[in-house]
Amino acid sequence: MKVLILAAGRGERMRPLTDHTPKPLLRAGGKSLIQYLIEALVRADLRDLVVNHAYLGEQIVAALGNGRDQGVRITYSPEPEGALETGGGILRALRRLDSDPFAVVNADIWTDYPFDRLPRHLAGLAHLVLVDNPAHHSAGDFILKQGRVFAPDSDAVSGTARLTFAGISVYRHALFEGCTQTRFPLAPLLRSAMERGEVTGEYFSGRWRDIGTPERLAELDRELGRH
Numbered sequence: 476m477k478v479l480i481l482a483a484g485r486g487e488r489m490r491p492l493t494d495h496t497p498k499p500l501l502r503a504g505g506k507s508l509i510q511y512l513i514e515a516l517v518r519a520d521l522r523d524l525v526v527n528h529a530y531l532g533e534q535i536v537a538a539l540g541n542g543r544d545q546g547v548r549i550t551y552s553p554e555p556e557g558a559l560e561t562g563g564g565i566l567r568a569l570r571r572l573d574s575d576p577f578a579v580v581n582a583d584i585w586t587d588y589p590f591d592r593l594p595r596h597l598a599g600l601a602h603l604v605l606v607d608n609p610a611h612h613s614a615g616d617f618i619l620k621q622g623r624v625f626a627p628d629s630d631a632v633s634g635t636a637r638l639t640f641a642g643i644s645v646y647r648h649a650l651f652e653g654c655t656q657t658r659f660p661l662a663p664l665l666r667s668a669m670e671r672g673e674v675t676g677e678y679f680s681g682r683w684r685d686i687g688t689p690e691r692l693a694e695l696d697r698e699l700g701r702h
Contacts, residue, residue, distance in 0.1 A: 476595055476645075477574040478521050479565060482509060482582040483529040483558040488688050497531040499582035500538055503692055504699025507538070509582050513545050519590035521578065522547045525571045529558040561661040566651050576602075581642030585695055586683040593645050599673030601665060602645040605638035606683045611691075616640045617669075617676070624676035626666050641683055 486498035493501070499509035509526075516524065524547050528535045532553055542549035552568035559567055565579060576597050578590075594602050603624050608615045615637025618625045627637050650664055668674050686692050 478578040503696040527552040529554040562659040600650040603676045604641040604643040624674040
């Protein structure tokens with residue numbers, strides 16, 4: 476199964492750190508965020524990677540190359556300045572993702588999630604990994620019930636607690652059927668698939684961090700430095 480690593484974001488909340496360095500190359504505990512992710516994918520024997528990039532993307536290409544040094548095979552999906560949002564970025568990379576389904580992982584997370592748990596076959600169009608809500612996102616995103624993921628306003632799960640999307644997922648190409656290449660978010664596609672009961676999910680209780688601010692990066696750096 477191929478894996479798309481989403482690395483095209485500008486990282487506005489990470490400024491000034493991202494003024495000269497793309498967010499996936501920011502370091503904690505002596506390694507870049509994307510390096511931790513690649514190592515975790517290698518442990519799961521997921522070695523065929525596509526990396527999308529936009530802002531300062533040439534630095535990402537220079538740092539990773541073709542992936543041989545990391546034991547992976549990397550191809551790139553460059554995007555125009557300003558990037559294409561998640562939906563548009565995945566659609567642009569789709570021709571390079573010749574496995575169906577394929578996995579997608581955000582480059583700005585740190586986790587000990589075992590990626591070999593990701594399903595290689597889907598009952599529907601998408602599979603999401605959900606985690607407990609962090610302090611900075613206490614409202615959560617979606618609801619998980621009996622292996623299915625629902626939008627929080629769904630009548631089927633009224634009153635059920637929400638969880639946070641971990642930025643780890645698996646999709647089938649058919650989720651993007653009918654989409655045209657432009658800048659668009661992923662969330663509306665997922666919500667439509669949820670309404671049709673075509674999104675499965677799992678809960679992960681292990682270590683997970685969304686590295687969205689300099690403070691969170693510094694916290695991760697301190698935590699990794701203690702191990």
